[in-house]
Amino acid sequence: MDKPTIDQVAEAINEKFGDAILSKEQQYDFTVITIDKSILVSLFRFLYDDERFQFRYLTTACGVHTPDQPKPFTMMYQLHSLVFNLRIRFKASTTLNDLQFDSLIPIFSSANWMEREAFDFYGIRFKGHPKMTRILNVEDMDYHPMRKEYPVEDLTRYDKDDTMFGRDRSGYKKLN
Amino acid sequence: MKDIQSASNVNIVQAPAGFEGPGFFATKLDHVVGLARKNSIWPLPFATSCCGIEFMATMASTYDLARFGSERLSFSPRQADLLMVMGTIAKKMGPVLRQVYEQMAEPRWVLSVGACASSGGIFDSYSVLQGIDHIIPVDVYVPGCPPRPEQILEGVMSIQTLIQNESLRRRNSPEYKQLLASYGIE
Numbered sequence: 385m386d387k388p389t390i391d392q393v394a395e396a397i398n399e400k401f402g403d404a405i406l407s408k409e410q411q412y413d414f415t416v417i418t419i420d421k422s423i424l425v426s427l428f429r430f431l432y433d434d435e436r437f438q439f440r441y442l443t444t445a446c447g448v449h450t451p452d453q454p455k456p457f458t459m460m461y462q463l464h465s466l467v468f469n470l471r472i473r474f475k476a477s478t479t480l481n482d483l484q485f486d487s488l489i490p491i492f493s494s495a496n497w498m499e500r501e502a503f504d505f506y507g508i509r510f511k512g513h514p515k516m517t518r519i520l521n522v523e524d525m526d527y528h529p530m531r532k533e534y535p536v537e538d539l540t541r542y543d544k545d546d547t548m549f550g551r552d553r554s555g556y557k558k559l560n
Numbered sequence: 561m562k563d564i565q566s567a568s569n570v571n572i573v574q575a576p577a578g579f580e581g582p583g584f585f586a587t588k589l590d591h592v593v594g595l596a597r598k599n600s601i602w603p604l605p606f607a608t609s610c611c612g613i614e615f616m617a618t619m620a621s622t623y624d625l626a627r628f629g630s631e632r633l634s635f636s637p638r639q640a641d642l643l644m645v646m647g648t649i650a651k652k653m654g655p656v657l658r659q660v661y662e663q664m665a666e667p668r669w670v671l672s673v674g675a676c677a678s679s680g681g682i683f684d685s686y687s688v689l690q691g692i693d694h695i696i697p698v699d700v701y702v703p704g705c706p707p708r709p710e711q712i713l714e715g716v717m718s719i720q721t722l723i724q725n726e727s728l729r730r731r732n733s734p735e736y737k738q739l740l741a742s743y744g745i746e
Contacts, residue, residue, distance in 0.1 A: 521687060522651045529686040537684045 385436065387468045390415050393437055394472075401427055414473050421459070421476040425486045431463060431472075432491050439463040439472065442492035445499065447506035448475075451532045455479050457508060461488075487512035505530035573599055594724040597641070597667070599629035601719070604640035606660060608647030611674035611706040615646050623709040628716055637663040642719060643696075646706075648676040649689045661696045662745060666731045669723065671715050672698045675705040697739055 394415060398405055404420040404427075419427060431439040441464040448458035455477035462473045476485065487510040488495035499510040500519040507528040509516060518525065527534055576595055578587030603625075607615055619625050619633070634640035637660045649657055661670070672692055675681035678701045680690035692698060699722055702715035730736055740746055 520652075522654075525686075534686070536686065538680065538686055538688065538690050 388436055388470070390470055390472065393431075393470065396434070396436070397427065397431075400430060411473075414471065416473045416475060418475045418477070421478055421485055424476060425488065425491070427474070428461075428463070428488055428491050437465055437470070438467045439465045439470070441466050442488065442494050442498075443471070445488070445495060445502070447502035447508050447530070449506055449531050453477070457483055457506060459485050459502065459508065483507060484509045484511055486510070489513060504528070507531070590728050593728060594726065598720045598724040601628070601630045601642045601669075601716070601723070602632050602634040602640050603630050603642040603644050603671075603716075604634050604637055604660070604664070606643060606645045606647075606657060608649060608653065609676065611646035611677070611704075614706045614709055615644065615673065615712060618709040618712045623713060625713065625716065628713070628720065630716065637661075638665060640664055641668060642716075643668065643670045644673060645670065645677045645692050646673040648681065648683055649692055650687055651689050652687075654689050654695050657692060658695045658745075667723075667726070669699045669719050670696060671700050671702065671719055673702045673704075673712055673715060674707055675703065678703065681705060695743065696745075697743060 394408055394417065397417065398408075401419070401423050404423040406418040406420060408415065408417050410416070428439075431437050443462040443464045445459065445461045448460055450456055450458065457480065458475050458477045460473065460475050462471065464471050478485070485499075485508060487499060489499070489512065496513070496515075497519065499508075499513050500515065500517065502508045503510065503513075503516055504518045504521055505528055517523075521529065573595060575585070576587050576591035578585055578591070580586075605612065605615055607613075617623060619631075625631065630642075637643070641664075643661055643664060645657065661668070670692075672678045676683060676688070677692050678698075680688050682705070684690070689695070700715050700718045702711050704711050707715075
């Protein structure tokens with residue numbers, strides 16, 4: 385079978401899921417397609433099963449928080465077709481009130497770890513995930529530290545003099 | 561000839577002050593026990609990052625911690641006298657470190673090596689413990705990022721001074737029990 389171009393992949397996706405494709409752009413050598421989160425599973429199932437593409441490796445998946453966007457929470461997925469050496473990136477966004485995506489575990493077992501990580505750091509939940517608990521941070525942590533409304537600094541630290549280090553907490557205001 | 565010369569340069573610790581006569585020597589038990597403990601510390605290296613690499617140099621031939629009676633590292637907390645914490649302690653590692661400390665038998669000492677173990681260092685972040693003295697009592701802090709082997713040696717020597725001068729009753733004193741209680745240990 386001939387190696388398809390990435391444009392042919394995008395074409396096929398557009399044909400099948402045209403209504404749910406929000407945008408397509410080129411970031412450096414990566415094609416990035418923004419989709420509606422409702423088609424996540426069916427899209428990845430299509431790309432996995434289709435003999436022309438065979439995207440059978442989920443390279444990475446992670447959360448993103450962009451508070452100034454209308455849909456501030458994003459999941460980013462990168463797929464790799466090991467047979468044709470093609471890569472493609474997908475983004476799907478949602479709001480704080482609907483902070484849930486469908487789990488990709490039925491297609492990619494490796495999504496288990498990455499979805500738990502996204503939950504740990506952003507509080508994004510995954511429907512169908514067998515163990516939606518923290519994976520890297522301490523179990524009794526009571527917030528999701530990569531969200532922008534929380535300061536990076538540890539709040540238990542007392543030896544830093546704010547006048548000397550210019551540490552100003554007034555800039556961290558609660559978003560959302 | 562040179563070998564014989566260096567053999568004759570070996571220092572032996574001085575006997576403590578006391579009364580000496582034909583066939584007897586009298587001194588304080590504190591002094592004798594302090595002297596023995598001081599020169600036979602078994603350290604437990606709790607090395608999590610780059611300070612641990614400096615500790616490896618400290619143990620190796622050039623700096624040679626064995627000169628201070630500490631050549632025998634104890635990788636079991638139960639036989640260790642000195643807990644040497646070297647490196648960044650993540651919050652998730654905190655309970656582990658605390659359990660290691662709790663498993664050590666009295667008398668026990670803690671040496672905090674480097675900026676991270678002492679204060680969190682540059683890792684002023686949600687995931688890093690901002691100094692091990694949040695969870696266990698520390699006897700000596702060694703500054704540096706990472707400290708050189710000479711500094712670690714000086715830290716060990718400071719521990720030795722503490723050990724030598726420690727009263728045998730200290731570990732039973734109400735002050736010491738209060739110190740442990742402030743960390744929620746027994």
